[in-house]
Amino acid sequence: MTKYVxxxxxxxxxLACNRHTGYEYFGQTxxxxxxxxxxxxxxxxxxRNESMITFSPDxxxxxxxxxxxxxxxxRIMESVYKKSVWTTPEIAPFISNYAMCPSIxxxxxxxxxxxSYKGASAGVNQCQRTANGDWSAPAEMDSLINSGFxxxxxxxxxxxxxxxCSWRSGGAGGCDGWRIPSVDGQFQKAENLGAxxxxxxxxxxxxxxxxxxxxxxxxxxxxxNAGGFFETDLFITFxxxxxxWSAPQNLGSEINSDSTDGFAWISHDGEYLxxxxxxxxxxxxxxxxxxxxxxxxxKIPLTAEIQEPDDYVFYQKFDFKTSLHFDxxxxxxxxxxxxxxxGEKINTILDEYRLAGENEFVWEGDGYRKGKYICALQLxxxxxxxxxxxxxxxxxxx
Numbered sequence: 314m315t316k317y318v319x320x321x322x323x324x325x326x327x328l329a330c331n332r333h334t335g336y337e338y339f340g341q342t343x344x345x346x347x348x349x350x351x352x353x354x355x356x357x358x359x360x361r362n363e364s365m366i367t368f369s370p371d372x373x374x375x376x377x378x379x380x381x382x383x384x385x386x387x388r389i390m391e392s393v394y395k396k397s398v399w400t401t402p403e404i405a406p407f408i409s410n411y412a413m414c415p416s417i418x419x420x421x422x423x424x425x426x427x428x429s430y431k432g433a434s435a436g437v438n439q440c441q442r443t444a445n446g447d448w449s450a451p452a453e454m455d456s457l458i459n460s461g462f463x464x465x466x467x468x469x470x471x472x473x474x475x476x477x478c479s480w481r482s483g484g485a486g487g488c489d490g491w492r493i494p495s496v497d498g499q500f501q502k503a504e505n506l507g508a509x510x511x512x513x514x515x516x517x518x519x520x521x522x523x524x525x526x527x528x529x530x531x532x533x534x535x536x537x538n539a540g541g542f543f544e545t546d547l548f549i550t551f552x553x554x555x556x557x558w559s560a561p562q563n564l565g566s567e568i569n570s571d572s573t574d575g576f577a578w579i580s581h582d583g584e585y586l587x588x589x590x591x592x593x594x595x596x597x598x599x600x601x602x603x604x605x606x607x608x609x610x611x612k613i614p615l616t617a618e619i620q621e622p623d624d625y626v627f628y629q630k631f632d633f634k635t636s637l638h639f640d641x642x643x644x645x646x647x648x649x650x651x652x653x654x655x656g657e658k659i660n661t662i663l664d665e666y667r668l669a670g671e672n673e674f675v676w677e678g679d680g681y682r683k684g685k686y687i688c689a690l691q692l693x694x695x696x697x698x699x700x701x702x703x704x705x706x707x708x709x710x711x
Contacts, residue, residue, distance in 0.1 A: 336372070336373065336394045336397075336399070337372050338351075338352070338368075338372070338600075339352045339355055339356070339375075339392075339399055343585070343602070344585070344600050344601050344602060345601075345602055346567065346601065346602055346604070346605045347567065347601065348568055348588075348590075348599040348600065348601040349599060349600060349601070350593070350597050350598070350599055351366070351587065351597075351598040351599060351600045352598075353597075355392075355399075355402070356375075356377060356392075356402065356598055357597040357598050359595065360381075360595075361379050361380065361381055361595065362379065362380045362381070362589075362591075362595055362596035363377055363378065363379050363589065363596060363597055363598045364377070364378050364379075364413075364575075364576040364589035364596055364598065365377060365378040365413055365414045365415065365466075365517075365576045365578065365589070366378075366415075366578055366587050366598050367415045367416050367417055367578050368417070368580065368581070369417050369421050370417070370419055370420070370421045370581045371421065372394075373393065373394040373395075374391070374392075374393050374394070374417070375391070375392045375393075375399075375402075376389055376390065376391055376405060376415035376417070376424070376426075377389070377390055377402075377415070377598065378390075378412075378413040378414060378415070378576075386411075387411050387412065387413045388404055388405075388408060388411070388412055388413075389404070389405040389408050389412045389413065389415050389426060390402040390403065390404060390405060391403060391404070391405040391406070406448075407424075407440050407448050407449075407450065407451050408426070408428065408451070410428065410429070411428060411429045411435075412426050412427065412428040412438075413426065413427050413428075414426055414427045414465070414466045414467060414517070416466075416467055416468045416469055416578070417469075418469045418473075419469070419470075419471040419581055421442065422441065422442045423439055423440070423441060423442070423469070424439070424440040424442075424448055425437055425438065425439050425440075425467045425468075425469060425475075426438055426440075426451070426467070427464060427465060427466065427467060428451070428453075434461060434462055434463045434464075435463045435464055435465060436453055436454070436458075436459035436464050437453075437454045437458045437459055437464055437467040437475075437477065438451040438452065438453050438454065439451065439452055439454055440452075457493065457500045457501070457502065457503070458475065458477070458493060458500060458503075460479055460481035460482075460503070461481075462479055462480040462481040462482070463479065463480045463488075464477050464478070464479045464481075465477075465478045465479070465488060465516060465517070466478045466516065466517040466518065468517075468518060468519050468520060468578070470520035470523075470524045471520075471522055471523055471524070471581075472495070472523065472524055473494075473495035473498065474492060474493065474494050474495055474520070474524060475492075475493040475495070475500065476490065476491070476492055476493070476518040476519070476520055476527065477490075477491050477493065477503070477518075478490055478491070478515065478516040478517055478518060478529075479491050479503075481503070483505055484505050484510060485505070485507075485510035485511060485512055487511075487512060487513055487514035487515075488514040488515065488516050489505055489506065489510045489514075489515060490505075490506040490509060490510055490515050490516070490518045490527075490529060491503045491504065491505055491506060492504045492505075492506055506518070506558075508615055509527075509550055509558055509561060509615065511531060511533045512640070513531065513532045513533050513638075514531065514532055515529055515530070515531045515533075515548075516529065516530050516531070516545075516575065517529060517530055517575060517576055517577055519577040519578050519579050520579070521579050521583050521603075522579075522581070522582070522583040524552055525551065525552055525583075526549055526550065526551045526552065526607070527549070527550050527558075528547055528548070528549050528564075528577045528579060528586060529547070529548055529550075529561075529577065530545040530546065530547055530548070530574070530575030530576070530577065531545060531546065531548050531561070532545050533548075545573050545574060545575045546563055546564070546569040546574055546575075547563075547564045547568060547569055547574050547575060547577060547586075547588060548561040548562060548563055548564065549561065549562055549564060549606065549610055550562070550615070551610070551612045553612065553614060557614055557615060558615050559611075559612040559613055559614060559615055560613045560614070560615045561615075562610050562611060562613075564606060564610075567605075568586075568588075568601060568606070570590060570592040571592075571685075572590055572591050572592040573590060573591050573596075574588060574589075574590045574592070575588060575589060575590075576588055576589040579603070583603065584602065584603060584604075585600050585601065585602060585603065586600065586601050586602075586603050586606070587599070587600045588600075635675065635676040635677075635678055635708055635710050636673060636674075636675050636676075637649065637673070637674045637675070637676060637688060637708065638671065638672065638673050639672050639674075639690055640670065640671050640672070641667060641668070641669045641670060641672060641692070642669060643669050644666065644667060644668045644669050645666070645667065645692040645693060645694055645701075645702075646664075646665070646666050646667075646692065646693045646694070646695065646696050646698070647663060647664075647665060647666070647667040647672070647690070647691070647692055648661060648663065648664045648690070648691040648692075648693075648700075649661065649662050649663035649664075649674060649676075649688055649689070649690055650662070650688070650689045650691070651676075651686050651687070651688055651689075652686065652687040652688075652689065653686060653687070659681075659686065662674070662676055666696075676688075676708075676710070678710040681710055682710075683710050684710060685708070685710075686708055686710060687708075688708045689704070690702070690704050
């Protein structure tokens with residue numbers, strides 16, 4: 314009799330433990346090394362875009378960014394676990410307009426997000442945890458955080474360091490990653506992440522526990538292991554001894570796709586990477602275990618400084634136009650030709666003399682179907698001369 318009572322008691326304890334932990338991540342079955350859509354039908358819906366998710370350290374509050382198709386009316390949604398159930402996601406009570414990229418400090422006392430009011434540049438706002446567990450009204454942060462240029466993300470590490478991506482001056486070009494250290498709870502002057510940035514834009518920097526690594530998105534061109542597959546990809550860099558960082562490595566085809574992959578957030582315990590991708594048509598939130606990535610990614614020291622381009626740098630700017638940029642060290646006749654993915658020529662969209670320096674051409678795409686194309690760049694010294702430089706990138710016409 315005692316034996317059966319013991320077994321029953323043990324079974325009750327196991328079931329009680331399962332009930333206690335079942336709320337974590339909306340009760341979803343944890344993923345493995347292959348990304349899976351997170352909480353389909355609850356968080357990830359078919360009729361909108363979702364991105365930039367975060368959880369409180371105790372796992373009982375969830376905030377994420379949504380927008381209707383196309384990207385407009387951006388706002389933050391809130392779902393809270395209380396009375397043994399998750400509330401239906403609703404617009405977070407602390408926002409009143411355009412808001413995105415929520416992030417909660419590792420002690421759970423502060424919530425940060427990006428907001429823009431009355432046409433002003435986007436900046437970082439902060440809410441404080443109140444005595445009753447709610448969030449205070451948001452307050453715009455001072456000039457140590459907000460530069461007056463657009464800030465597009467704000468993630469606080471477990472060390473209290475804030476990582477932002479910003480268009481502020483003094484960077485490598487485009488949207489750069491910046492580190493804002495904290496000393497005794499006071500933020501210090503922002504530091505550009507230097508050679509970790511590229512000229513094409515590097516955004517939404519998510520720190521791992523104790524800042525052991527950073528995961529971010531980039532449009533850097535496809536050059537071997539350092540480049541991307543298409544659109545934006547997720548990259549990782551590791552903290553090395555002496556304050557160095559490893560060379561950014563693409564997270565590979567196991568995580569990245571031939572669509573847009575980005576908007577990273579790392580769970581407080583470092584077990585899971587959450588990100589957003591439009592690989593299924595609309596932007597959904599995905600999650601994946603980080604074990605394999607952290608074990609198998611090479612940690613090559615980053616010794617190179619930001620280099621001047623050789624003869625050209627050719628890339629698609631990080632915006633919602635098909636904006637093609639090419640930096641020339643010397644002037645020449647420039648031809649941009651569009652091909653479909655089968656390699657068939659569609660049209661020559663630019664054929665003219667261009668000066669040295671940074672050049673831009675916006676392909677409006679009128680009369681073209683939205684989709685993926687190959688854009689080939691040729692440079693020659695004479696109008697009909699033999700090209701001395703040739704390269705191509707894959708572009709997206711929205």
